Amino acid sequence: MPVVATVPDKPVLEGLEEKWKARWNADAIYRFDRSADRSRVYSIDTPPPTVSGSLHVGHVFSYTHTDLIARFQRMRGRAVFYPMGWDDNGLPTERRVQNYYGVSCDPSLPYDSGLLERVVRANAAGGLPDPGAGKSSSKSGPALAVSRPNFVELCAVLTAEDEKVFEALWRHLGLSVDWALTYATISTDARWVSQRAFLSLVAKDRAYQLEAPTLWDVDFRTAVAQAELEDREMPGAYHRIRFDVRDTGQSVEIETTRPELIPACVALVAHPGDERYRSLLGREAVTPLFKVPVPIRAHPLADPEKGTGVAMICTFGDVTDVTWWRELGLPVRAVIQANGTLRPVSWGAPGWESLDADAARQHYEALVGLSATKARARIVDQLREADVLLGEPRPITHHVKFFEKGDRPLEIVTSRQWFIKSMEVRAQLLERGRELEWIPEHMRSRYENWVNGLAGDWCISRQRFFGVPFPVWYRLREDGTTDYDARLVPSEDRLPIDPSTDVPEGFTAEQRGTPGGFVGDPDVMDTWATSSLSPFIVCGWKRDEALWKQTFPMDLRPQAHDIIRTWLFSTVLRSHLEENVLPWKHAAISGWVLDPDRKKMSKSKGNVVTPMGLLEQHGSDAVRYWAAKGGPGVDTAFDAGQMQVGRRLAIKLLNASKFVLGKTAPEGPLTHVLDRGLVTRLAELVRGATSSFERYDYTAALRDIETFFWWFCDDHIEHVKRRRAGAGEDAASATSACLAALSVMLRLFAPFLPFVTEEIWSWWQSGSVHRSPWPTEAELTRLLGGTADADADRAVRHASEVTAFIRRERSLRKLPFSVPVTSVGLPDALQGDWPRVSDDVLAGNNATQARVSFGAGLSVDFAMPAGS
RNA sequence: GGGCGGUUAGCUCAGUGGCAGAGCACCGGCCUUACACGCCGGCUGUCACAGGUUCAAGUCCUGUACCGCCCACCA
Numbered sequence: 050m051p052v053v054a055t056v057p058d059k060p061v062l063e064g065l066e067e068k069w070k071a072r073w074n075a076d077a078i079y080r081f082d083r084s085a086d087r088s089r090v091y092s093i094d095t096p097p098p099t100v101s102g103s104l105h106v107g108h109v110f111s112y113t114h115t116d117l118i119a120r121f122q123r124m125r126g127r128a129v130f131y132p133m134g135w136d137d138n139g140l141p142t143e144r145r146v147q148n149y150y151g152v153s154c155d156p157s158l159p160y161d162s163g164l165l166e167r168v169v170r171a172n173a174a175g176g177l178p179d180p181g182a183g184k185s186s187s188k189s190g191p192a193l194a195v196s197r198p199n200f201v202e203l204c205a206v207l208t209a210e211d212e213k214v215f216e217a218l219w220r221h222l223g224l225s226v227d228w229a230l231t232y233a234t235i236s237t238d239a240r241w242v243s244q245r246a247f248l249s250l251v252a253k254d255r256a257y258q259l260e261a262p263t264l265w266d267v268d269f270r271t272a273v274a275q276a277e278l279e280d281r282e283m284p285g286a287y288h289r290i291r292f293d294v295r296d297t298g299q300s301v302e303i304e305t306t307r308p309e310l311i312p313a314c315v316a317l318v319a320h321p322g323d324e325r326y327r328s329l330l331g332r333e334a335v336t337p338l339f340k341v342p343v344p345i346r347a348h349p350l351a352d353p354e355k356g357t358g359v360a361m362i363c364t365f366g367d368v369t370d371v372t373w374w375r376e377l378g379l380p381v382r383a384v385i386q387a388n389g390t391l392r393p394v395s396w397g398a399p400g401w402e403s404l405d406a407d408a409a410r411q412h413y414e415a416l417v418g419l420s421a422t423k424a425r426a427r428i429v430d431q432l433r434e435a436d437v438l439l440g441e442p443r444p445i446t447h448h449v450k451f452f453e454k455g456d457r458p459l460e461i462v463t464s465r466q467w468f469i470k471s472m473e474v475r476a477q478l479l480e481r482g483r484e485l486e487w488i489p490e491h492m493r494s495r496y497e498n499w500v501n502g503l504a505g506d507w508c509i510s511r512q513r514f515f516g517v518p519f520p521v522w523y524r525l526r527e528d529g530t531t532d533y534d535a536r537l538v539p540s541e542d543r544l545p546i547d548p549s550t551d552v553p554e555g556f557t558a559e560q561r562g563t564p565g566g567f568v569g570d571p572d573v574m575d576t577w578a579t580s581s582l583s584p585f586i587v588c589g590w591k592r593d594e595a596l597w598k599q600t601f602p603m604d605l606r607p608q609a610h611d612i613i614r615t616w617l618f619s620t621v622l623r624s625h626l627e628e629n630v631l632p633w634k635h636a637a638i639s640g641w642v643l644d645p646d647r648k649k650m651s652k653s654k655g656n657v658v659t660p661m662g663l664l665e666q667h668g669s670d671a672v673r674y675w676a677a678k679g680g681p682g683v684d685t686a687f688d689a690g691q692m693q694v695g696r697r698l699a700i701k702l703l704n705a706s707k708f709v710l711g712k713t714a715p716e717g718p719l720t721h722v723l724d725r726g727l728v729t730r731l732a733e734l735v736r737g738a739t740s741s742f743e744r745y746d747y748t749a750a751l752r753d754i755e756t757f758f759w760w761f762c763d764d765h766i767e768h769v770k771r772r773r774a775g776a777g778e779d780a781a782s783a784t785s786a787c788l789a790a791l792s793v794m795l796r797l798f799a800p801f802l803p804f805v806t807e808e809i810w811s812w813w814q815s816g817s818v819h820r821s822p823w824p825t826e827a828e829l830t831r832l833l834g835g836t837a838d839a840d841a842d843r844a845v846r847h848a849s850e851v852t853a854f855i856r857r858e859r860s861l862r863k864l865p866f867s868v869p870v871t872s873v874g875l876p877d878a879l880q881g882d883w884p885r886v887s888d889d890v891l892a893g894n895n896a897t898q899a900r901v902s903f904g905a906g907l908s909v910d911f912a913m914p915a916g917s
Numbered sequence: 918g919g920g921c922g923g924u925u926a927g928c929u930c931a932g933u934g935g936c937a938g939a940g941c942a943c944c945g946g947c948c949u950u951a952c953a954c955g956c957c958g959g960c961u962g963u964c965a966c967a968g969g970u971u972c973a974a975g976u977c978c979u980g981u982a983c984c985g986c987c988c989a990c991c992a
Contacts, residue, residue: 307991498919683930866947
């Protein structure tokens with residue numbers, strides 16, 4: 050049957066995105082097949098981007114990688130489960146909503162059902178601000194205090210707008226997501242899963258609440274987890290300070306970078322083996338200024354090399370202080386409060402005993418209410434006046450722990466928090482990490498590094514508003530204090546709840562906050578406590594048993610390497626604790642996009658190109674081409690040049706396809722050796738590309754496919770085009786081979802260049818190329834009569850060699866193609882293949898009249914133009 | 918300080934024991950009937966360094982240097 054193709058006269062790339070993204074949506078070609086058997090399903094745990102930030106070129110890069118795999122698996126016949134999520138939960142959204150609507154959250158307020166409409170209407174004028182501009186664009190005037198449910202409503206309204214923009218970009222990029230599966234981390238579903246899974250952990254005693262010293266951000270006024278820390282280099286100074294040793298007339302010197310914590314000092318410590326201080330152990334020192342007697346103790350963590358070898362233990366200056374405090378059984382004498390300032394204390398009262406309470410009061414009065422930094426400057430003056438500061442402070446730079454989103458160093462504040470027990474399952478988590486297939490393999494060590502370095506259980510409570518609330522209330526005693534042991538939890542069918550407005554079973558709303566009544570847990574969960582459940586959210590855990598069986602454990606977790614310690618780790622943990630299984634088979638870790646200076650592209654450097662602008666400038670296929678060149682886990686330079694190359698490739702595909710489809714000669718069996726060689730080599734290409742893709746090595750697949758395609762255009766087409774223009778058996782053979790090659794190459798390119806391949810496919814095929822079967826060796830060898838044709842493959846190589854030689858000679862002699870070849874000399878080795886390829890090779894080189902002879906090597910002569 | 922990765926052409930990179938490669942850039946030529954948004958060709962190397970294993974090393978081993986990342990490091 051002759052091919053009927055509708056080929057445009059001048060095919061172009063412009064407009065393909067608009068045309069095909071609409072069609073794919075209308076035809077639902079990426080819809081997940083709910084009837085597919087588990088063995089046929091390929092499920093992907095897509096990273097939900099933070100919608101209150103901006104998508105940048107790094108997202109385009111890594112999400113393309115996932116899409117390449119999704120498209121390959123789909124064409125291989127898998128029912129691909131490929132949802133998109135939006136991370137709209139957490140601090141970034143909270144900040145953005147506060148600024149945008151001029152509101153602040155007050156969890157003690159009752160829900161106001163009319164507030165949403167009023168606030169949104171008041172803000173209706175003017176477009177949405179730039180999502181990235183959150184921090185600086187705060188509204189003037191006092192913030193309107195709203196209840197937590199109202200605040201969450203506003204978050205939902207604003208993030209819905211952001212999500213539309215994100216979705217439009219992903220569609221334009223050609224991600225083959227099933228948009229019917231989209232989820233959001235603050236959605237009812239996600240809150241249900243978070244609360245249900247949390248209650249499950251509590252029931253299994255895998256989660257607990259504890260009042261303990263916790264890493265604390267004084268600006269956000271919330272606890273933070275180990276995974277959210279980062280170290281920053283800060284200027285600081287060593288202050289050498291003299292403490293008197295009680296009853297001896299001796300003194301001892303310490304060095305500290307935080308002299309403002311002297312009022313919080315509870316002990317001094319030295320190494321047990323440090324001879325210099327052995328005689329002091331067991332004695333008491335007296336803190337300067339505040340005259341508090343503190344014990345001098347020994348602990349192996351005290352480093353004789355640091356400072357004077359004696360350290361001041363404060364509650365709490367750093368995590369080592371916490372260790373010392375706990376292991377030495379020391380009292381708490383906390384001065385830093387939640388907002389980072391020094392709180393008032395009663396000198397002389399229990400716990401604040403002083404040998405000179407008046408002096409302590411007087412010195413401390415000047416410090417109360419000051420931030421740590423200001424208090425430090427003040428106390429240095431006091432120490433100097435008291436003549437206990439030895440020498441001047443010695444400036445140093447040191448590393449200080451920060452909340453990754455914070456602006457001031459973390460403090461350690463005692464507070465009541467929820468924790469998930471991760472320490473006790475550390476060994477099993479390491480085992481899970483070994484079970485997981487990492488792409489690339491070496492990323493596993495990042496995970497092991499992190500698990501081995503865990504310092505404590507995972508603190509999941511945050512003193513914020515926008516997030517999933519803890520579904521817990523507490524009884525109030527008759528004296529009005531909270532009885533944290535008398536926990537009230539809702540029945541499962543009420544989830545999700547908000548304990549700040551919902552009422553526990555058996556109570557009335559009036560009993561909230563009253564003696565004998567109840568109070569809701571004020572906190573929300575860490576955003577990772579929800580994100581870690583993404584497989585549970587998308588796969589229908591405890592809500593859709595059929596879907597769960599069909600999709601979980603998932604096949605692929607794609608993500609970047611910087612969140613191995615957070616998202617990947619926490620997901621493995623939750624899946625292990627809840628289902629006792631690894632959440633996915635493979636983890637594909639993408640690299641970063643680097644700017645030409647080899648630095649990670651970041652907004653602050655002002656070098657981020659807007660993704661939509663990029664797609665519009667180069668075309669989505671071209672940008673995808675560049676992205677596909679970056680292998681898994683490989684940081685890749687932003688390179689507009691590669692996008693240009695991708696664009697040219699797409700254009701070349703249009704033109705080559707136009708040529709192949711332009712002649713509708715009858716098809717016939719593959720009689721000609723060059724056609725048989727083409728198909729043989731094609732089968733080899735398919736084998737290699739398939740195996741590369743199966744190993745998630747899409748980069749190698751693309752390279753091989755592309756190389757083949759250019760050879761097809763440059764050599765094969767040039768050889769056969771004249772034969773194909775003729776008639777008869779050999780013309781039919783050429784037509785058949787070219788059509789087969791085109792069909793195969795379009796399908797091979799389809800994951801990389803979904804728009805241009807779909808466009809060309811539509812010229813002559815029905816249905817979507819993205820739903821067509823991935824090519825197989827078998828379909829090609831069938832054309833050859835059952836087996837690959839090694840002789841033909843060799844003949845093809847010889848043909849290309851001769852052509853390359855003639856072209857080189859023509860070029861070196863600067864002769865146009867119109868000057869015909871008069872004679873060709875060939876090595877004897879070619880005698881066997883030559884008769885079968887000579888017509889095509891000679892025709893392709895304007896050499897049809899040339900004399901051919903055999904001898905030692907290659908030679909060629911041209912009809913020299915007159916005058917040369 | 919611990920761990921991981923990298924170092925190959927001017928640039929970006931591939932190369933998984935067997936003749937050092939691709940694209941870009943640069944230079945030269947060509948409108949040959951799909952494509953001038955094209956085609957053909959050319960130039961370009963201390964494979965970071967030092968040692969070792971091997972018939973054979975860019976590739977495997979040991980060490981060094983530098984770059985990047987992860988983790989730890991607040992007295």
